[in-house]
Structure formats: C-alpha cells, structure tokens
Amino acid sequence: MQVLQLQMAVQPDPAEVGRARAWARTRLRGCGYDPDAPLSETLVLVVSELVTNAVVHTGCPAVLRLVFPLDVEAETPAVRVEVADASDTPPQRRCAEGDAVGGRGLELVDCLCDRWGWYPDGSGKRVWCEIDRERPPTAASAGVQAMAV
Incomplete structure (x- = not known):
C-alpha cells in the first residue's frame, strides 16, 4: 500500500x-x-x-509523523499518528482521580483509536495509533470530542 508520510520535529517545550x-x-x-x-x-x-506525553514525560525532543494511505481501496484505510522520542521509558496508562488535570491522555487515545501501541525504536521508543478512515464516530468518541472543544 502506498502512503504519504509527513513529519515535524518537536522540541521539549x-x-x-x-x-x-x-x-x-x-x-x-x-x-x-x-x-x-x-x-x-x-x-x-x-x-x-x-x-x-512526549514533551511532558520525557523532556526529550520528539518527531511527530502522520501517515496517510493513498490507496482508498485498501482493506483498512487507516490514518496513523506516530510520536518517536529518545526516552526508552514505556508509556504508562494512568488512572486520573476526579479533578486531576492530567493522566487521561492514553485513556483518550485508547477510546478514540482503532489500534494503538508502542515499540522500542533505537535508543528511544515510538508510540503509534491508527484510526480507520471509514469508521463512523461512536457515541463515546463523540462525547470525548465534545469535551475537547
């Protein structure tokens, strides 16, 4: 499958x-x-x-990458988001307490994406997720999106 990859460097700020x-x-x-x-x-x-997550939890520069499928006839035409950083510490899902201002990021990713994960990449890691392009929004994702606005 042919894809278009776009990336940007992210500073630890x-x-x-x-x-x-x-x-x-x-x-x-x-x-x-x-x-x-x-x-x-x-x-x-x-x-x-x-x-x-990359900026706050690693303090390292990172690379953000968007990967778009060019083959719309692909069986799973998903858009992929990847963030690679120089920290070898695995991402940790946290359980945020009531009014906590953080700790929900990976829960949101898990709810909104069709697939996500991470793997070691050189001396660091790459966290990725995929969202199927043809998937209709679910009630859960619509509610999370409304909260984000």
Whole structure:
C-alpha cells in the first residue's frame, strides 16, 4: 500500500503541543480532509495527547509523523499518528482521580483509536495509533470530542 508520510520535529517545550495541533490541521487540510469532520478533530486531539506525553514525560525532543494511505481501496484505510522520542521509558496508562488535570491522555487515545501501541525504536521508543478512515464516530468518541472543544 502506498502512503504519504509527513513529519515535524518537536522540541521539549509545552508550547510545541499547540504548534503540533496547528501543523496537523494544516496537513489534514492539505491532504483533502475536512478540518471540521469528526476524523480530523479526533486526529488533532490524538496528536495533542501523544505530543503532550512526549514533551511532558520525557523532556526529550520528539518527531511527530502522520501517515496517510493513498490507496482508498485498501482493506483498512487507516490514518496513523506516530510520536518517536529518545526516552526508552514505556508509556504508562494512568488512572486520573476526579479533578486531576492530567493522566487521561492514553485513556483518550485508547477510546478514540482503532489500534494503538508502542515499540522500542533505537535508543528511544515510538508510540503509534491508527484510526480507520471509514469508521463512523461512536457515541463515546463523540462525547470525548465534545469535551475537547
């Protein structure tokens, strides 16, 4: 299957999260995705969560990559988001308490994505997730998207 890969470098600075969201929106629009469609909103939210994890929990530079399938006839035409960083510490799902301001990122990724995971990559790791393009939004993902607005 042919794919289009786009990537940007992310510095270990929380301000980079907003830059990553804006970059992702621009790239989605450039690839023909409606920026207001549920898929685009979900992808931008997932980018935000994965970049936040890399910036906040590793303190290392990272690389954000979006991978778009060019073959719309593919059996699973998924869009893939990857964040690679130089930390070898595995991502940890946390259980956030009531009013906690953090600790929900990987739970959101798990709810919003069709598949996600991580693997060692050189001296660091790569966290990835995939969202099927043709999947209709679920009630759970619509509710999470509404919370993100």
